[in-house]
Amino acid sequence: xxxxxxxxxxxxxxxxxxxxxxxxxxxxxxxxxxxxxxxxxxxxxxxxxxxxxxxxxxxxxxxxxxxxxxxxxxxxxxxxxxxxxxxxxxxxxxxxxxxxxxxxxxxxxxxxxxxxxxxxxxxxxxxxxxxxxxxxxxxxxxxxxxxxxxxxxxxxxxxxxxxxxxxxxxxxxxxxxxxxxxxxxxxxxxxxxxxxxxxxxxxxxxxxxxxxxxxxxxxxxxxxxxxxxxxxxxxxxxxxxxxxxxxxxxxxxxxxxxxxxxxxxxxxxxxxxxxxxxxxxxxxxxxxxxxxxxxxxxxxxxxxxxxxxxxxxxxxxxxxxxxxxxxxxxxxxxxxxxx
Numbered sequence: 541x542x543x544x545x546x547x548x549x550x551x552x553x554x555x556x557x558x559x560x561x562x563x564x565x566x567x568x569x570x571x572x573x574x575x576x577x578x579x580x581x582x583x584x585x586x587x588x589x590x591x592x593x594x595x596x597x598x599x600x601x602x603x604x605x606x607x608x609x610x611x612x613x614x615x616x617x618x619x620x621x622x623x624x625x626x627x628x629x630x631x632x633x634x635x636x637x638x639x640x641x642x643x644x645x646x647x648x649x650x651x652x653x654x655x656x657x658x659x660x661x662x663x664x665x666x667x668x669x670x671x672x673x674x675x676x677x678x679x680x681x682x683x684x685x686x687x688x689x690x691x692x693x694x695x696x697x698x699x700x701x702x703x704x705x706x707x708x709x710x711x712x713x714x715x716x717x718x719x720x721x722x723x724x725x726x727x728x729x730x731x732x733x734x735x736x737x738x739x740x741x742x743x744x745x746x747x748x749x750x751x752x753x754x755x756x757x758x759x760x761x762x763x764x765x766x767x768x769x770x771x772x773x774x775x776x777x778x779x780x781x782x783x784x785x786x787x788x789x790x791x792x793x794x795x796x797x798x799x800x801x802x803x804x805x806x807x808x809x810x811x812x813x814x815x816x817x818x819x820x821x822x823x824x825x826x827x828x829x830x831x832x833x834x835x836x837x838x839x840x841x842x843x844x845x846x847x848x849x850x851x852x853x854x855x856x857x858x859x860x861x862x863x864x865x866x867x868x869x870x871x872x873x874x875x876x877x878x879x
Contacts, residue, residue, distance in 0.1 A: 564732070567654075569595070569676045575696060575737040579649035580796045581674070587641045588674060589651040595676075596621075605650075612643070612650050614660075621660045623652065632660050647794050648699070696737050696771075697876040698779060703791050703799035704769075704869040705735070706744050714753050714760030714816060714859040721748045727769075728866070736798045741772035744869065746781070750813070753858060759816035760858035766869045777877040783812040784870040791868065801870050812870075816857040 565581040567574045567590055576594045583589075592612060593603050601616035610625040623630035623643050630637050637660075641653045654665060654674060666675040698704070706725035727742040729735040750763035766781030784790055784801060791799045 565674060567595070567674045567676065570678055571675075575734070576649070578697075578699070578702075578736060578798065579646040579651060579794075581654075582646070582651070582795070584641055584644075584651075587653045589641065589644070589646075590654050590674075591646075591649040592623075592643070592652045593649065619660065623656075625650065630656060630660075647796070647798060647800070696769075696777060696878070697874070698769075698777070698871045699874055700872055701801040702736070702871045703784060703786070703801060704738065704744070704781070704871065705786060705799065706867060706869055708861055708863060708865040708867065709743075711863050712748065712762060712764075712859075712861040714751055714762045714814070717748050717751050717762065719748055719751050723747070723764075725766075725867070725869075730797070736796075738769065739771060739773070743770045743772075744768070744779075744781075745770060745776075754816050754856050757856050759856040761816070762814040762859040762861070763811075764814075764867075775877060777875055779869075779875050780872040781869040782872060783814070784868040785812060786866070786868040799868065814859040814861065816859045817855070 565583070565588060567576075567581055574590075574594055576591050579591050581588060581590045592614070596603050596614045596616065601614045601619075603612065603614045605612055612623055612625075614621045619633060621630065621632050623639070625645060626642050628639050628642050630639055630643075637656065639653055639656055643650055643652050645651070654676075664677045666677065705728040707728055708723070708725050710723040712721075712723060723746055725744045725746065727735055727738050727740075727744060729738075729740040733740055744766050745768040746764055746766040748762065749765040750761065752758075752761040754760040764783050766779060768776050768778050770776040786799070790802055792802055793799050
């Protein structure tokens with residue numbers, strides 16, 4: 541297996557120094573941008589760490605995980621790589637390789653030093669400062685640095701209990717909307733190029749899975765299901781998503797701003813709906829059901845919903861969601877697409 545030259549590693553050291561203050565490190569392989577759906581490249585203890593699976597899978601490698609030994613194995617062609625979480629050594633084709641920084645798990649992703657990736661693949665690494673870009677080249681070309689914008693190669697994965705923040709595009713109401721009505725929302729990237737690998741401008745398609753208008757002291761109820769991500773420059777991805785509150789009780793946020801459903805207080809197990817209580821649009825409350833609130837389920841759920849509402853907010857009304865309402869989507873099943 542071809543090893544990188546000393547000059548390559550010297551260039552890598554300069555690249556690391558240059559990106560130590562970078563806010564958003566990007567990675568490409570042979571001119572193709574690498575998108576990481578969960579943990580993002582980061583600077584740790586003088587080294588850039590990247591998600592192992594995102595690098596190897598784009599190159600067609602088979603990656604396996606042994607939970608009992610905390611060991612990751614990757615095979616691509618004649619190359620076999622094995623490493624353990626927290627250990628400063630790895631095995632490449634039967635030989636021991638020392639790591640400057642041990643592998644670690646961040647937001648469910650195994651993170652490894654990019655130097656290790658280059659050694660394992662016999663690759664070269666360059667740094668394009670103007671684009672804050674780490675370029676990995678797998679061909680035997682000396683000191684290759686791409687100076688043109690990379691061709692975009694997308695691979696987007698969503699996993700259970702990941703949260704996608706969105707802004708509603710359509711006005712919805714428990715008084716006027718009907719079960720089955722379609723609506724769209726826009727993924728909130730907070731002026732970044734993406735959110736957890738989902739590109740800016742992505743739309744989410746959904747439908748009203750249950751609706752009930754206010755009747756006397758019974759509040760209006762609006763239950764939403766999210767069905768599909770539609771990307772601005774590619775295909776769509778079918779998802780299974782439901783509502784979740786974006787407050788600290790229900791979600792946590794990692795250092796990259798990616799949200800995940802909390803497991804405390806059963807937050808991961810509850811379906812959430814809008815109930816016509818309090819001022820404004822209504823309150824997001826949990827119900828003891830994973831299915832949409834059909835009339836038979838709704839009757840039994842009202843008592844539980846009422847128990848979550850403060851006494852001064854118990855005046856029943858209809859739910860009215862205006863265009864621009866911010867909400868969270870909790871992903872319930874794995875889904876992946878690439879193009």
